[in-house]
Amino acid sequence: MCEKLVMKLCSYQLILPIFVLLSLKPLVCADLNSDKKALLEFVTAVPHSPKLKWGNASICTSWVGITCNSDGTRVISVRLPAVGLTGPIPPSTLGKLDALRVLSLRSNYLNGSLPSDLLSLPSLRSLFLQHNNFTTNIPAFFPHHLHILDLSFNSFTGSIPPNIQYLAHLYLQNNSLCGPIPDAIFVNLQHVNVSYNNLKGSIPFSLKTFPSSSFVGNPLLCGLPLKPCSKRKLTLWGIVAIAVVGGVAVILLAVTIVFCGLRKESTSGESTLQRRRPGDKPRAEYGGGVVETDDNKLVFFGSYINFDLEELLRASAEVIGKGSFGTTYKAVMEESMTVIVKRLNQAVVSKQDFEQQMKLIERVGHHQNVVPLRAFFYSQDEKLLVYDYYAAGSLMTLLHGSSDTGRTAFDWENRVKIAMGTARGIAHIHSIGGPGFTHGNIKSSNILIDHEMDACITDIGLVPIMPTTAPSSQSPGYRAPEVQETHQHSHKSDVYSFGVLLLELLTRKQPIQSPVRREMVNLPRWVQSVVREEWTSEVFDVELMRFHNIQEEMMQVLQIGLACVARVPENRPTIHQVVRMMEQAASPAAV
Numbered sequence: 001m002c003e004k005l006v007m008k009l010c011s012y013q014l015i016l017p018i019f020v021l022l023s024l025k026p027l028v029c030a031d032l033n034s035d036k037k038a039l040l041e042f043v044t045a046v047p048h049s050p051k052l053k054w055g056n057a058s059i060c061t062s063w064v065g066i067t068c069n070s071d072g073t074r075v076i077s078v079r080l081p082a083v084g085l086t087g088p089i090p091p092s093t094l095g096k097l098d099a100l101r102v103l104s105l106r107s108n109y110l111n112g113s114l115p116s117d118l119l120s121l122p123s124l125r126s127l128f129l130q131h132n133n134f135t136t137n138i139p140a141f142f143p144h145h146l147h148i149l150d151l152s153f154n155s156f157t158g159s160i161p162p163n164i165q166y167l168a169h170l171y172l173q174n175n176s177l178c179g180p181i182p183d184a185i186f187v188n189l190q191h192v193n194v195s196y197n198n199l200k201g202s203i204p205f206s207l208k209t210f211p212s213s214s215f216v217g218n219p220l221l222c223g224l225p226l227k228p229c230s231k232r233k234l235t236l237w238g239i240v241a242i243a244v245v246g247g248v249a250v251i252l253l254a255v256t257i258v259f260c261g262l263r264k265e266s267t268s269g270e271s272t273l274q275r276r277r278p279g280d281k282p283r284a285e286y287g288g289g290v291v292e293t294d295d296n297k298l299v300f301f302g303s304y305i306n307f308d309l310e311e312l313l314r315a316s317a318e319v320i321g322k323g324s325f326g327t328t329y330k331a332v333m334e335e336s337m338t339v340i341v342k343r344l345n346q347a348v349v350s351k352q353d354f355e356q357q358m359k360l361i362e363r364v365g366h367h368q369n370v371v372p373l374r375a376f377f378y379s380q381d382e383k384l385l386v387y388d389y390y391a392a393g394s395l396m397t398l399l400h401g402s403s404d405t406g407r408t409a410f411d412w413e414n415r416v417k418i419a420m421g422t423a424r425g426i427a428h429i430h431s432i433g434g435p436g437f438t439h440g441n442i443k444s445s446n447i448l449i450d451h452e453m454d455a456c457i458t459d460i461g462l463v464p465i466m467p468t469t470a471p472s473s474q475s476p477g478y479r480a481p482e483v484q485e486t487h488q489h490s491h492k493s494d495v496y497s498f499g500v501l502l503l504e505l506l507t508r509k510q511p512i513q514s515p516v517r518r519e520m521v522n523l524p525r526w527v528q529s530v531v532r533e534e535w536t537s538e539v540f541d542v543e544l545m546r547f548h549n550i551q552e553e554m555m556q557v558l559q560i561g562l563a564c565v566a567r568v569p570e571n572r573p574t575i576h577q578v579v580r581m582m583e584q585a586a587s588p589a590a591v
């Protein structure tokens with residue numbers, strides 16, 4: 001009892017303030033010596049056998065289980081499996097190794113709780129603590145970049161923390177965890193095992209494709225791939241409640257808008273959006289006949305989490321963009337999943353052509369730098385596309401800020417990384433799609449940024465299904481001169497747009513020609529004129545001028561950008577040549 005009390009006092013009143021103080025210390029203080037000190041504090045405090053021979057010899061070359069980074073300045077990996085470590089991991093020991101990427105302490109006798117400073121290590125990618133004797137809850141604090149978490153074969157209690165959706169590998173089998181599996185969109189998940197715990201409730205839809213052996217040994221768990229759950233009363237009540245509330249006032253944006261679009265169709269008796277569920281009351285707000293046909297279903301690709309149109313339309317939606325192709329919404333689904341819905345209100349195309357194009361877009365979407373198309377919906381009046389949601393926003397907001405965020409710091413390495421990713425994405429689109437398949441709308445607001453600052457291209461393949469008469473299917477600032485005249489897109493016109501994007505990254509100026517903002521000129525022409533006058537360094541974003549060692553690289557990327565915006569299409573490089581030039585220009589860190 002007493003001991004417990006003391007532990008509590010320690011962890012809440014002493015450790016926390018110390019931790020806060022530590023994290024306020026500037027990062028420059030952390031070096032190999034502080035890593036060494038933290039490691040020695042750890043092995044001194046934790047009994048083990050055989051004794052680890054960590055003497056005064058060089059930590060990077062002769063300490064067992066320790067790996068340093070290439071220049072020997074920080075410890076990046078600690079692997080001490082089965083060395084008889086016994087007792088708790090003291091806080092402020094391993095938790096101080098803030099360059100650590102891999103920690104493996106599997107198959108020891110470690111017990112007690114997991115210090116929260118371990119899970120908040122900024123660089124940690126893999127944590128292996130299986131086969132120990134840990135008890136207590138798993139800290140509810142995960143960094144987004146943690147990739148592998150293995151806590152299996154311990155005695156962890158409590159529930160699975162909610163924010164595990166970025167993990168690629170999650171192993172929690174043979175513990176004493178209880179409560180439901182958090183319902184999230186697991187964006188990267190490749191392996192999951194939560195067998196032999198006391199979990200209950202339904203398995204999230206997004207996990208239904210994993211084998212049943214990932215979930216066995218939890219008698220109260222149900223739903224695919226295990227046995228189906230008995231009728232979910234709560235959900236039904238929820239549906240009825242939402243139907244009633246929805247009917248009154250809080251009709252969510254997408255519902256209203258899409259409904260308006262489809263009302264014509266409903267009343268004309270052809271089909272309707274709403275499908276009636278058994279026991280579900282017909283809803284006043286949708287009116288019309290309730291007929292179930294294939295026509296009002298979302299078509300999903302691959303094993304992506306399924307939901308129905310009804311669910312999508314019921315989601316709370318927020319307009320996040322109005323582009324030349326239509327309006328983009330962020331839709332937060334009931335069960336805490338978020339998707340992007342693009343509404344192509346101008347598309348005029350037959351169902352067959354639309355479906356064919358969707359299949360092509362999906363096929364092109366299998367690349368790390370391309371936003372995959374997850375689902376689509378076609379009716380005569382309404383065409384919807386469903387994509388993943390990227391919380392970090394677009395390159396446009398990163399470079400020029402949105403009204404509420406303003407400009408943020410944006411270093412060279414990340415700019416190169418994004419440029420490189422974009423070039424690779426376009427190269428992929430061109431080679432998979434073939435000569436006739438262009439993006440047609442490369443611009444900074446179509447480059448989304450993921451949580452690792454990688455570029456993902458969106459809005460692919462929409463040009464062919466938009467009316468050719470549309471006055472400006474592409475923002476003028478990015479449009480190649482020949483597209484201006486002929487409205488014909490080609491691989492070389494994508495290269496031109498990419499060139500403008502490179503110049504935008506270098507100058508942090510927006511390539512728009514707006515009569516309102518008179519100082520805005522054609523970005524390529526402006527850069528060319530400055531370079532011609534030999535004031536080259538004047539073109540670069542002042543933020544980049546602070547770094548002296550990158551000038552050479554910046555000049556090379558500028559040359560690539562200028563080559564891409566050549567007036568005559570034949571004089572522009574292909575995107576594959578651009579990728580190669582970028583790889584040669586960029587420092588190894590960004591490649």
Ligand SMILES: *[C@@H]1O[C@H](CO)[C@@H](O)[C@H](O)[C@H]1NC(C)=O
Nearest residue numbers: 053054055056057058059062
């Ligand atoms: C380590 O320190 C001990 C005494 O402190 C010394 O005798 C020994 O030579 C040192 N070894 C190395 C490799 O520096």
Ligand SMILES: *[C@@H]1O[C@H](CO)[C@@H](O)[C@H](O)[C@H]1NC(C)=O
Nearest residue numbers: 086087088109110111112135
């Ligand atoms: C941890 O293990 C040690 C050694 O086996 C034991 O003395 C201690 O009571 C254990 N602590 C907890 C919290 O289980």
Ligand SMILES: *[C@@H]1O[C@H](CO)[C@@H](O)[C@H](O)[C@H]1NC(C)=O
Nearest residue numbers: 108109111131132133153154
């Ligand atoms: C620790 O776990 C091992 C098996 O993993 C078990 O044999 C042992 O009894 C446990 N020790 C304690 C103190 O709980």
Ligand SMILES: *[C@@H]1O[C@H](CO)[C@@H](O)[C@H](O)[C@H]1NC(C)=O
Nearest residue numbers: 153173174175195196197217
């Ligand atoms: C995991 O738990 C199950 C059920 O308790 C048990 O049958 C199995 O042997 C355990 N596995 C290990 C390696 O302890």
Ligand SMILES: *[C@@H]1O[C@H](CO)[C@@H](O)[C@H](O)[C@H]1NC(C)=O
Nearest residue numbers: 173192193195196211213214
């Ligand atoms: C999950 O862990 C259990 C218990 O160790 C094992 O039997 C099962 O095969 C594992 N399943 C997967 C998919 O790894």
